[in-house]
Amino acid sequence: MQIKKAAFILPMLFSAYALGHGTATKPDESDGRRIDFPDTGKYQTLVVDLHTHSVFSDGHVWPRIRVGEALRDGLDAIAITEHLEWQPHLADIPHSDRNRAYNDAVEAAGDNEILVIAGSEITREVPAGHMNAVFIEDANKLLQFGIPEDPSDAVSNYTRAGEWPAQQAVENANVQGAFVFWNHPWWSRQTPNGIPVIPEFHTNNAKKGLLHGIEIANGNAYSEEAFQIALDHDLTMIGVSDVHNLIDWDYKPHEGGHRPVTLVFAKEATADAIKKALFAQRTVVWFKNLLIGREKYLVPLLEASLTMDSAVYFGETEIVQIRISNRSDSDFQLKNRTDYTFMGRSDLVEVPAHDTIELYVKRTQKSKKIKLVFEVLNALTAPKKHPFIKFTGQLE
Numbered sequence: 001m002q003i004k005k006a007a008f009i010l011p012m013l014f015s016a017y018a019l020g021h022g023t024a025t026k027p028d029e030s031d032g033r034r035i036d037f038p039d040t041g042k043y044q045t046l047v048v049d050l051h052t053h054s055v056f057s058d059g060h061v062w063p064r065i066r067v068g069e070a071l072r073d074g075l076d077a078i079a080i081t082e083h084l085e086w087q088p089h090l091a092d093i094p095h096s097d098r099n100r101a102y103n104d105a106v107e108a109a110g111d112n113e114i115l116v117i118a119g120s121e122i123t124r125e126v127p128a129g130h131m132n133a134v135f136i137e138d139a140n141k142l143l144q145f146g147i148p149e150d151p152s153d154a155v156s157n158y159t160r161a162g163e164w165p166a167q168q169a170v171e172n173a174n175v176q177g178a179f180v181f182w183n184h185p186w187w188s189r190q191t192p193n194g195i196p197v198i199p200e201f202h203t204n205n206a207k208k209g210l211l212h213g214i215e216i217a218n219g220n221a222y223s224e225e226a227f228q229i230a231l232d233h234d235l236t237m238i239g240v241s242d243v244h245n246l247i248d249w250d251y252k253p254h255e256g257g258h259r260p261v262t263l264v265f266a267k268e269a270t271a272d273a274i275k276k277a278l279f280a281q282r283t284v285v286w287f288k289n290l291l292i293g294r295e296k297y298l299v300p301l302l303e304a305s306l307t308m309d310s311a312v313y314f315g316e317t318e319i320v321q322i323r324i325s326n327r328s329d330s331d332f333q334l335k336n337r338t339d340y341t342f343m344g345r346s347d348l349v350e351v352p353a354h355d356t357i358e359l360y361v362k363r364t365q366k367s368k369k370i371k372l373v374f375e376v377l378n379a380l381t382a383p384k385k386h387p388f389i390k391f392t393g394q395l396e
Contacts, residue, residue: 033253034074035261035286036354038327040300043265043282046076046274050119050134050262051183051218051240055089056101057082057121059244063101064108069247071114073259077274079119079134080105084143084169085161086123091152098139115271121183122173123158127199128166130183131211133173135275141176142169166201174210179278181213181238186223196225198233206233212279213238217260217287219250224383227292231382236278237293238262239285258329260287265297289331295381302376302389306332306351311370311393319343320361320370320395326351334374337388349374368395 037045052066053059059066063080070078080101097103098120105116119134120142133142144164148157173180185196198206205211213236216226230237241259243250251257265282266273277283284293284301291298305328314321326332336347343360351357361370372391381387 031072031254033072033258035258036074036329037263037286037301038304040265040297040304042300043267043277044269045301045304046264046266046269046277047074048077048262048264048274049075049241049243049259050079050081050117050181050238051121051132051215051242052078052080053082053121053242053244054080054101054104055093056080056095056098058086058088061246063104065246066243067105067108067112067114067116069243071112073247073253075114075261076269077115077117077264077271078105079117079132081119081121081132081134082139083121083123084139085158086154087151087157088154090148090154090157094151098143102139113269115269115274117271117274119178122166122169124162124166124169126189127201128170129185129187129189131166131170131180132183133170133176133178133180135176135271136173136178137176142172167205170205170210179212179236179275180205180210181215181236182211183215183240184218184221184242185214185226185229186221194223196223196229198229203233206235212236215240216292217285218242219260222287222290222292227380227383231294234281236281237283237285239287239292258286258288260285262286263293263301265301286330289333289378291330291376291379293381295387298379298381299387299389301328302379302387305330306389306391308372308391308393309356311395313366313395314360318363318366320363322359322361322370322372322391322393323356324351324359324391325356326353329353330378333377334389335377337373337375338371340372348377366395369393370395 035047039045054063082101102118109116117134118136120139122131186194214230215238217239219242239260239262251259263284264277266277284298307325309323309325311322331353332351334349340361375386
């Protein structure tokens with residue numbers, strides 16, 4: 001099995017990623033793995049992953065590989081957020097500069113249209129747990145000590161680093177203007193039953209404006225409780241890969257999978273615009289085939305993704321032929337919420353990604369307009385609450 005995996009991955013490495021000290025090369029866009037969502041009426045829709053790792057903490061690839069993967073996935077921005085305190089590879093790759101992964105990624109990005117965002121993961125035990133600080137100026141200022149005397153003893157070094165209060169690390173990150181979010185709050189060490197409850201540490205920081213977001217999706221996990229915490233404490237919703245291995249191994253894009261991402265609604269494709277959008281909570285999380293976000297940002301994305309292209313009477317009948325197109329990477333699952341019924345279909349309708357379907361709507365009399373209302377079952381504006389989308393058309 002490992003031989004097959006290596007046989008698949010090596011050609012990808014040589015074709016998509018620059019090796020040595022070069023920059024990442026522009027990927028082939030014909031492989032179908034690029035994550036693609038349309039812009040909304042007011043904002044550009046930017047695809048962002050704010051939680052990844054490399055060999056400069058506990059990841060298993062070089063930072064420039066992360067850039068190559070992000071280019072293949074069509075990301076607009078990526079942050080390589082190394083654990084500040086947990087450094088299991090330090091004996092093999094000694095480094096005194098916690099900005100090393102960021103600098104290598106920036107070099108690899110070169111002139112490609114991808115933004116590399118500076119970030120780090122503050123890694124502590126409960127109640128603080130793990131937090132990412134992105135848009136930082138200097139990761140070294142979030143750590144109290146440099147290279148330890150015995151780099152091979154990762155546990156003792158982690159313990160030593162943890163003696164510096166986590167609150168000071170959070171405050172130092174905010175001094176740098178960082179956007180700080182709570183990582184995987186369902187982490188088993190703090191929630192053995194998988195149900196996160198926000199501790200006083202995070203409640204207080206949220207009230208003070210020092211904690212700005214929360215992961216509601218991380219890797220292969222999504223948490224309704226974390227979603228509710230975001231709503232209750234006015235936190236930005238974040239979805240991330242938290243990838244340590246290759247994206248191809250963990251998410252299998254060659255088989256139709258994708259990493260979880262944060263869709264950021266920004267005024268332009270710049271780091272500053274992304275930062276402003278994150279602080280303004282203009283995000284939607286894409287996890288597997290689920291879109292999760294606040295209604296005021298999710299519904300415009302749905303309306304940009306799904307359009308009624310035509311509505312005509314079918315021949316001399318009173319049946320209306322409607323074409324609905326999907327401009328996004330999500331396979332939309334819709335439930336009819338009108339009194340109309342469809343020819344050859346039930347009330348459950350699927351519109352595949354980047355495809356168009358036809359509906360034949362049965363009516364009792366002709367009119368000049370038609371209005372359809374659907375509940376979007378693979379989208380959430382609150383736990384167990386689905387948004388609605390309306391299509392209104394003039395009949396030809």
